[in-house]
Amino acid sequence: MKSLSIAIKDLQILFKDRGEVIQLFLLPLLFIIVFSGALGALGGDDEVERLTLPVVDLDGGEAAQSLLAGLDTAGGLRTELYEHANAQAQLEANDINRMLVIPADFTSGTEQGEQVELTLISHPNADLQETEAVRLVIAGVAGELSLESQILASLRQMGDMQANAPEEYQIFTTDRVLAQARSQFELSQTRPLIEVIETIPSKEGEREIVQSIGLVAVSGIAVLFVFGTAQVTARSIYDEKKVGSFRRLLAAPMSKSALLSGKMLPNIIVGLIQFIVIFAFGVFGLKWLGLNAPSLGNEPLSVVLVCFVICLCSTAFGIFIAALARTENQIGGIASLLVWGLGMIGGAFIPIAFLDQFLGPVVKVIPQYWANRALSSLMLRDLGLADVTTEIAALLGFTVLFFLIGLWRFDFD
Amino acid sequence: MPAILEVENLTKKYGDFEAVKGISFSVEEGEVFGLLGPNGAGKTQTISMLTGVIPPTSGSARIAGHDIKSDMNEVKKINGLVPQDLALYPTLSARANLNFFGRIYGLGGNELKERVEDVLRIVALTDRADQKIDEYSGGMKRRVNIAAGLVHQPQLLFLDEPTVGVDPQSRNHIFESVQRLNRERGMSVVYTSHYMEEVELLCNRVAIIDEGKIIAMDTVKNLIGILGGGMIYIGLEEVDDALLEQLTGLGGVKEAMLVPPPVAPPLAEGEDPEKETEPVTSNPIVKIVAENSQQAVVNVISFLNDQDRPLTSLEILEPNLESVFLHLTGKKLRE
Numbered sequence: 001m002k003s004l005s006i007a008i009k010d011l012q013i014l015f016k017d018r019g020e021v022i023q024l025f026l027l028p029l030l031f032i033i034v035f036s037g038a039l040g041a042l043g044g045d046d047e048v049e050r051l052t053l054p055v056v057d058l059d060g061g062e063a064a065q066s067l068l069a070g071l072d073t074a075g076g077l078r079t080e081l082y083e084h085a086n087a088q089a090q091l092e093a094n095d096i097n098r099m100l101v102i103p104a105d106f107t108s109g110t111e112q113g114e115q116v117e118l119t120l121i122s123h124p125n126a127d128l129q130e131t132e133a134v135r136l137v138i139a140g141v142a143g144e145l146s147l148e149s150q151i152l153a154s155l156r157q158m159g160d161m162q163a164n165a166p167e168e169y170q171i172f173t174t175d176r177v178l179a180q181a182r183s184q185f186e187l188s189q190t191r192p193l194i195e196v197i198e199t200i201p202s203k204e205g206e207r208e209i210v211q212s213i214g215l216v217a218v219s220g221i222a223v224l225f226v227f228g229t230a231q232v233t234a235r236s237i238y239d240e241k242k243v244g245s246f247r248r249l250l251a252a253p254m255s256k257s258a259l260l261s262g263k264m265l266p267n268i269i270v271g272l273i274q275f276i277v278i279f280a281f282g283v284f285g286l287k288w289l290g291l292n293a294p295s296l297g298n299e300p301l302s303v304v305l306v307c308f309v310i311c312l313c314s315t316a317f318g319i320f321i322a323a324l325a326r327t328e329n330q331i332g333g334i335a336s337l338l339v340w341g342l343g344m345i346g347g348a349f350i351p352i353a354f355l356d357q358f359l360g361p362v363v364k365v366i367p368q369y370w371a372n373r374a375l376s377s378l379m380l381r382d383l384g385l386a387d388v389t390t391e392i393a394a395l396l397g398f399t400v401l402f403f404l405i406g407l408w409r410f411d412f413d
Numbered sequence: 414m415p416a417i418l419e420v421e422n423l424t425k426k427y428g429d430f431e432a433v434k435g436i437s438f439s440v441e442e443g444e445v446f447g448l449l450g451p452n453g454a455g456k457t458q459t460i461s462m463l464t465g466v467i468p469p470t471s472g473s474a475r476i477a478g479h480d481i482k483s484d485m486n487e488v489k490k491i492n493g494l495v496p497q498d499l500a501l502y503p504t505l506s507a508r509a510n511l512n513f514f515g516r517i518y519g520l521g522g523n524e525l526k527e528r529v530e531d532v533l534r535i536v537a538l539t540d541r542a543d544q545k546i547d548e549y550s551g552g553m554k555r556r557v558n559i560a561a562g563l564v565h566q567p568q569l570l571f572l573d574e575p576t577v578g579v580d581p582q583s584r585n586h587i588f589e590s591v592q593r594l595n596r597e598r599g600m601s602v603v604y605t606s607h608y609m610e611e612v613e614l615l616c617n618r619v620a621i622i623d624e625g626k627i628i629a630m631d632t633v634k635n636l637i638g639i640l641g642g643g644m645i646y647i648g649l650e651e652v653d654d655a656l657l658e659q660l661t662g663l664g665g666v667k668e669a670m671l672v673p674p675p676v677a678p679p680l681a682e683g684e685d686p687e688k689e690t691e692p693v694t695s696n697p698i699v700k701i702v703a704e705n706s707q708q709a710v711v712n713v714i715s716f717l718n719d720q721d722r723p724l725t726s727l728e729i730l731e732p733n734l735e736s737v738f739l740h741l742t743g744k745k746l747r748e
């Protein structure tokens with residue numbers, strides 16, 4: 001109850017501070033606009049240009065034909081056939097930005113229900129967002145094709161079984177066929193037969209690029225700024241001490257844990273509001289404006305859970321900073337380093353895959369990295385809660401660590 | 414009268430430094446008790462220990478029978494604290510501040526509302542209660558600072574230098590409020606200050622505190638009585654024991670003694686100890702405690718005249734707490 005009074009008082013003070021409100025809630029939106037390329041898009045032509053996609057068809061079979069037809073009718077893309085060597089040379093010279101390779105076993109593979117891979121190779125200078133758009137179109141068409149061929153394959157399977165065992169003719173009722181089709185459909189959703197692999201040749205090894213910058217920016221900026229709120233908590237504690245009101249709180253009949261809870265609660269509340277505001281804009285607002293926007297993924301509730309854990313971690317971080325910093329300058333210094341510096345390295349604007357490659361295991365000591373991994377897994381790769389347990393555990397680990405160090409070093413005098 | 418506050422041998426140490434060196438005193442119910450001492454004497458440290466802001470290093474205290482170590486939560490409900498700093502939230506209004514400080518004492522609803530209006534009346538700020546603290550004058554801020562310590566109706570109020578940086582009008586207002594709270598509501602008060610006039614005016618009893626120790630404690634009247642009729646300082650070219658004895662024997666003089674020459678200030682860090690320090694005035698000073706200062710002055714001057722000893726300086730001090738402090742410590746309360 002008394003903790004709540006402290007929290008309400010702190011929120012009152014916070015929302016009276018216009019600069020603080022702008023930094024907490026408006027600045028992240030501005031960043032998102034810049035990084036999702038909305039500024040360029042808003043100023044650009046209304047007419048959508050069709051992108052030319054060079055295709056190397058090593059297969060030439062029936063399935064390859066329907067894939068090409070599908071790509072041309074899907075909108076936004078125009079395929080153009082290239083010789084393999086020619087395409088490779090042009091890509092190396094960056095005369096073309098990217099090319100799609102249909103493997104030689106494409107038709108036979110899909111007919112037999114085997115997994116086949118389409119490879120989208122892009123030049124390192126190619127616009128990431130454009131590549132992402134192309135990939136999405138290919139994945140969409142491939143997905144349909146995949147389903148189609150899977151169902152065909154299973155029907156063929158049943159036909160074979162039927163030929164070998166005519167006495168069991170009656171087993172293959174319409175229900176069986178439908179059930180089989182449904183299970184194939186579900187399979188094609190989780191494990192598509194045709195997989196789209198993205199590669200950038202000049203980079204070391206071949207690597208899957210998960211997302212483009214524009215899409216990463218929404219959750220990345222949310223994480224960056226929610227961790228930024230730790231600075232507000234640290235400063236609020238510092239201010240109470242400087243002004244002397246902290247003495248009054250200590251002299252009031254209230255435990256130290258109630259006092260600290262009261263100082264932490266606003267961080268959690270503000271963090272949640274930040275997530276709501278940033279996602280409302282970055283997920284729904286951008287989409288509504290017709291811009292490239294991430295979704296909340298397949299499990300919005302898991303996103304909510306992860307957001308809550310991130311808010312807890314940010315709060316513990318605030319207590320940690322308050323305990324370590326003795327002066328206002330130290331708070332600013334520690335916060336710039338840990339909140340903004342590490343926050344950027346931890347993936348505010350950079351797809352996780354890049355981070356892993358450039359920074360290696362170092363990023364694993366940055367809490368924001370785990371937060372970004374969890375959110376991009378859920379929101380951009382459509383994974384579920386089971387796939388982000390490591391990330392959640394890491395965040396909770398940081399929370400406990402920060403909190404323990406914070407309590408141990410906290411100066412109540 | 415039962416004691417509302419009993420302090421026994423309270424100490425506070427920071428490493429080797431002893432900020433409070435075993436302080437003992439007691440305050441009776443309904444009393445206004447003064448802690449008078451210069452800056453750094455240990456007043457705030459003492460109050461902080463008694464209000465649960467910092468833990469004591471050793472010693473004990475009881476407030477209305479509750480031990481401050483084992484029963485601090487009860488003690489906190491009895492205590493009211495007005496810290497030395499303006500411990501208020503500058504961007505909130507006075508009323509919002511008072512509401513908040515009431516809530517953390519568990520008040521709410523109508524009771525809180527009434528309490529806040531009451532304390533606003535006490536400090537005469539009802540009209541401007543919705544203004545931000547930032548926009549108040551120094552004196553008004555001080556008054557809100559006091560009000561914030563009163564919202565939960567404490568039985569024992571600790572006022573830590575409540576008049577620092579205040580205009581005379583607000584200062585008078587604060588005095589009146591303290592006196593009214595004490596007389597009309599029976600509130601016991603511990604009042605710290607380094608202004609002896611305030612303590613003389615407000616307090617029944619006073620502890621004079623210096624360098625973490627209580628060096629004298631009594632009623633204001635008795636403390637001033639130490640000096641009898643005041644003090645006279647005279648500068649002479651030379652002084653010997655025989656002269657001091659002769660001076661002591663004069664009519665109206667209670668005691669005459671040589672003021673110890675000022676100690677050289679401690680060397681700043683890194684300063685060369687061999688370096689020549691500027692000599693301070695070299696003439697010896699004799700301090701005369703008078704039974705009757707007028708009579709003493711006349712007798713001392715005519716005696717020195719007869720002896721043909723020239724005076725190099727003369728200072729007559731009124732009998733007050735300031736001169737008591739000077740008498741006891743050789744230091745001034747304020748620079």
Ligand SMILES: Nc1ncnc2c1ncn2[C@@H]1O[C@H](COP(=O)(O)OP(=O)(O)O)[C@@H](O)[C@H]1O
Pocket residue numbers: 413427430432450451452453454455456457458459
């Ligand atoms: N946290 C602290 N650490 C070390 N010394 C302190 C601390 N707080 C106060 N002191 C020292 O204790 C002494 C008494 O301080 P204080 O009680 O504030 O004096 P007063 O209130 O009488 O002016 C001072 O010398 C001060 O420097």
Ligand SMILES: [Mg+2]
Pocket residue numbers: 453456457458497573574
């Ligand atoms: Mg003090």
